[in-house]
Amino acid sequence: MKKKVAIQGIAGSYHDVAAQRYFEGEAVEPVPCDTFREVIEHVSAGTVGMMAIENTIAGSLLQNHELIREGNCRIVGEYKLRIMHSFAALPGTRAEDITEVNSHPIALMQCRDFLDTLPGAKLVECDDTAGSARWVAEKQMHGHGVICARRAAEMYGLEVLAEGVETNKRNYTRFLVIARPDLAEHMQQEAVRNKASLVFALPHTSGSLSKVLTILSFYDMNLSKIQSLPIIGREWEYMFYVNLTFEDYTRYRQALEAIIPLTNDLKILGEYEQGKQSI
Numbered sequence: 001m002k003k004k005v006a007i008q009g010i011a012g013s014y015h016d017v018a019a020q021r022y023f024e025g026e027a028v029e030p031v032p033c034d035t036f037r038e039v040i041e042h043v044s045a046g047t048v049g050m051m052a053i054e055n056t057i058a059g060s061l062l063q064n065h066e067l068i069r070e071g072n073c074r075i076v077g078e079y080k081l082r083i084m085h086s087f088a089a090l091p092g093t094r095a096e097d098i099t100e101v102n103s104h105p106i107a108l109m110q111c112r113d114f115l116d117t118l119p120g121a122k123l124v125e126c127d128d129t130a131g132s133a134r135w136v137a138e139k140q141m142h143g144h145g146v147i148c149a150r151r152a153a154e155m156y157g158l159e160v161l162a163e164g165v166e167t168n169k170r171n172y173t174r175f176l177v178i179a180r181p182d183l184a185e186h187m188q189q190e191a192v193r194n195k196a197s198l199v200f201a202l203p204h205t206s207g208s209l210s211k212v213l214t215i216l217s218f219y220d221m222n223l224s225k226i227q228s229l230p231i232i233g234r235e236w237e238y239m240f241y242v243n244l245t246f247e248d249y250t251r252y253r254q255a256l257e258a259i260i261p262l263t264n265d266l267k268i269l270g271e272y273e274q275g276k277q278s279i
Contacts, residue, residue: 002029006042006049009033012130012152014083018175019050020151021278022079036064040071048187049073049178055083056172058106060227065199065241068176068269074184075197075270077177080277085111087162088133088153089145095161100124102132103147111147114165121145133158172277176270184270192273193249195224198242198256200263201231209240212259219255221246239265245274 003026007015010032019028031047033039043049051068054060068075085107089098098121101108105125108115115123126132130152136144137156146158153160179187202208216223225243246252260266 002027004029004031004047006031006033006039006047008036008039008051009128010130010134012133012149012155013128014081014149014173015050015052015175016130017149017151018052018079018081018173021081022050022077022175022177036061036067040067040073043073043178043180044071046180046183048076048183050079051176051178052173053078053176054174054225055106056170057110057168062227062229064176065227066229066239068178069199069239069267072181073178073269074181075176075272076179076184076187076191077272078195078275079175079177080172080275081175082278083110083166083171083173084150084164085129085147085166086150086153086160087111087114087145087147087165088158088160090136090140090142091157091159093142093145093159093161095145097143098145099143101145101147102126102136104129104132107147110167110171111165113167114162118145130155174275177272178270188272193271194247195243195245195274196252196271197269198244198266199239199269200242200259200266201237201239202263204237208262212262215258215262216244216255219251219258220248221252221255241269 005019007030009015011030016030039049053064100122102124107129108123129148132146133148133152133156222245224245227241228238231237
């Protein structure tokens with residue numbers, strides 16, 4: 001039986017690639033979604049989800065932090081995927097024949113140096129890298145090239161004309177694996193837990209954040225990320241999204257107990273194994 005995984009985009013997208021890599025050894029059936037909010041809806045209905053949360057070049061996807069919290073989702077894992085863009089077209093097409101390049105705007109931005117070698121090609125932004133590949137293949141768009149994952153090119157019958165066309169070779173996206181709380185407990189029965197994602201608010205008083213950070217440091221928590229988002233309707237108040245890594249789970253729980261009196265609305269979004277980084 002295939003494992004259904006809700007992804008933003010379609011089969012062949014980078015979300016799909018991350019899902020296939022994370023669940024390696026299992027048969028994965030992607031559940032395509034137009035938006036991240038739709039991914040959350042599928043997760044709430046009992047499907048596992050894969051959601052991008054940050055990129056080393058583009059930064060954090062701030063709205064996804066809120067979607068996970070508001071959707072009462074639990075983070076059960078993560079995967080750090082190196083984004084390797086391919087340049088593909090219909091079989092038999094030569095690079096000099098390309099008059100238009102289609103892809104997601106971020107993918108086009110990340111391949112600017114390569115695209116500058118195609119001065120006669122018009123750049124056209126689309127909603128999805130894999131969707132661009134499927135469109136060119138289905139419509140037999142001769143003279144069109146796409147920037148996409150190799151998986152998408154192969155899946156939709158395109159020929160890869162060039163690989164690794166991204167300008168920055170240290171381009172990684174971190175994806176979170178999310179599930180409904182009851183399913184998360186089942187998935188994590190024997191899981192390693194050395195990373196946690198938390199969210200909390202703080203009173204609007206002097207030194208409130210520094211007190212929390214001091215306690216986390218005392219308990220040897222490694223603060224790997226902190227992100228603040230304004231609380232709508234409460235001027236100058238913020239939700240803080242924090243990632244911690246740790247070696248001692250007991251010390252981590254003690255740290256939580258110590259900061260609870262200093263925070264408001266503290267919620268554990270997930271405790272999971274720190275993800276490996278693809279090469």
